Amino acid sequence: MQKRQLLHKKPGYFHGQLLLEDDFIAEQRYHSNARDRHALNLHSWGVVRGLEVIRVDDTTIAISPGFAVDGHGHEIELRHEEKLSLAPAAAESLMAISLAYEEEGGAEAGDEAGQRVRHCYGVLAASVGVAEAAVVLASVQLNDKGQLGRDAISFANRRHLKTPIMPGSVSAAALDTHLRIGWLRMPFRPMPIPPDKDEPPPPFRVGPTEARAHRELDGQPNLRGAAGSMAIAxxxxxxxxxxxxxxxxxxxxxxxxxxxxxxxxxxxxKHMAREVLKAEVKQGAFDETWSVDQGDVHPETSTLSLEIRCEGYARVSLVAVEVTCDPAALPAAALGA
Known part of the structure; x- marks a missing residue:
C-alpha cells in the first residue's frame, strides 16, 4: 500500500523543446524555493553575523554590514554600513529596527540596458510594527524630546540564527577537539583518612583555596605530616x-x-576499586603532571578519587584531571603531553 503527496513541481525538458520565458522563470523559482527551504529548515533564521545597531547622534542610528536569513529563508547581505534617521518619529516612541527581503521588477519591467531583471533588496526599517518574516535587529526607545539617549538601544529582542540540533546529531566525535578533551580544575579539599590497624596521619587543614599540613599538633611540632582523600566528580x-x-x-x-x-x-x-596512578613528589615547590595509562571509566557507574599523603609540612593548591568523552581524541591528547 502506498500513498503519494505532491511536494513541488520542477521543469522537465526534452530534445527540440521550444523554451519560453515562463520555462526559465519556473526553473529559477524551483531552485530559489529549494534554497529557501534548505536555509529555513536546516539553519533556522535570524542574524548570522554583523548587523550591529549603533547610535550616531540624537536622531540617527547606523547598521553595520552583515548577513541574515529572514523568516521565509531568504538570504540578506548588507555589504556596507547604512544610516537611518529617526527624526520623523514621535517623542517616546518604541520602535523596532528590522531587516526584510524585498523583490521588485520582472518580465514586465526592464533596466536601462533593456534586460529584464528582478531587483532584490535588503530593506532596513525603524517602525512600531515589524513586517512579516523580517529579522529584528534591535529596539529603540526615544525620550520625551524624540531623541536617542545613551541607553536607547536594546538588543533584548534581537533575533539570532540558531541552527536546530536534531536528536542524535551531536555525538562526541562531532565536537571540536577542545570540547572533547578538557581539564577539571579544583582545590584539594580532602577528607581525613579513616583509622584502621595503623594510626592514620593527621588530617590536612582545609582552606577555601588550598590544603595545608598542620605545623603543630597539641602544642608539639607535627612530625607525621598529613593525609587525606577526595572524590573527583x-x-x-x-x-x-x-x-x-x-x-x-x-x-x-x-x-x-x-x-x-x-x-x-x-x-x-560488587564494589570495584583499582589504582591507576601511584607517584612520589620530592621536596620543594612542585607542579607535576602524570599520564594515566589505564584510565578507562564507565560513563554510568565509575567514580574517581585521589589520596595524598605528605611526610612533612606541605601545601597543595591545585588538583586537575584531564578527561575525554571520545576515545578517538586520545592521539590528540598524547600530542599535547
Missing part, C-alpha cells in the same frame, strides 16, 4: 581519564599521590 559522558596534575608551593619532605577509579560493577554486583 566526573562530568556526564566522560569515558577516560588522561592525566593528573598536582601543584603546591611547599613540600618539606616527600609527597605520595595515588589516583583510584572506583564505583560499581553491575554485572558482578
Amino acid at each position: 566526573l562530568p556526564p559522558g566522560v569515558t577516560r581519564v588522561l592525566r593528573l596534575r598536582v601543584a603546591g608551593e611547599e613540600n618539606h619532605k616527600r609527597l605520595h599521590v595515588e589516583l583510584l577509579i572506583g564505583g560499581w560493577d553491575p554485572a558482578q554486583r
